[in-house]
Amino acid sequence: MTSPLISPAETAAYGDLPAPAPHSDAELTALLGLLTAPGARIATVVVGHSRDTASRSAAAAFAEAWRALGRLPVLAVVDWPESAASWLRAARRFTAEEPDAWVVAAAPLGWAQMSRRLRHSTDWDPTRTYGFAALGDSRIPALAGPATLQGMRGAAADGSTWTVDRAWVTHRLPARPPTARPRGTL
DSSP states (O other): OOOOOOOHHHHHHTOOOOOOOOOOHHHHHHHHHHHHSTTOOOOOEEEEEESSHHHHHHHHHHHHHHHHTTOOOOSEEEEEOSSOSOOHHHHHHHHTTOOSEEEEEOOHHHHHHHHHHHHHHSOOOGGGEEEOGGGOOTHHHHHHOTTTTTTOEEEOTTSOEEEEETTEEEEEOOOOOOOOOOOOOO
16 A cells, blocks of 8 residues: 655645635635535535644634534534644544535645545545635645545635636636616617
């Protein structure tokens, strides 16, 4: 069995990944919109985050906003380090509750490592996983490996959304309200 850990050479090939920035109100609103969209059927969530300040804050803000919507409580909040020997303990805690969805606020490299461990050692499903803006970078699915993050979705700081599709992150602009057009006769 091969290790799911990302080698230092693989990490170096993608350069320095940015640290998570504080989340925006538009980002949190868009993320909640993805989870509560008609037909989403998401009642239970587990929130995961890396241990940096921005990720902790985003995870706490999500949990508070989720409760404010009158949703079932967050089943668990799981954190993990940016670097670890295997991530197995965190992966097992992250998937133990079997939620309808997982919400992730994390540093990019730590999430790439964690997602590899999740795919390798658990029944985690990336199509039921939603992330904050820091994870909407195509280098992350490339580092995580083929199909590891296929179908994961998330929100960007400007309120747009993104999806991982065939190892690429594609962004969709936020919906704009229709503009008023003058009515009258010509």
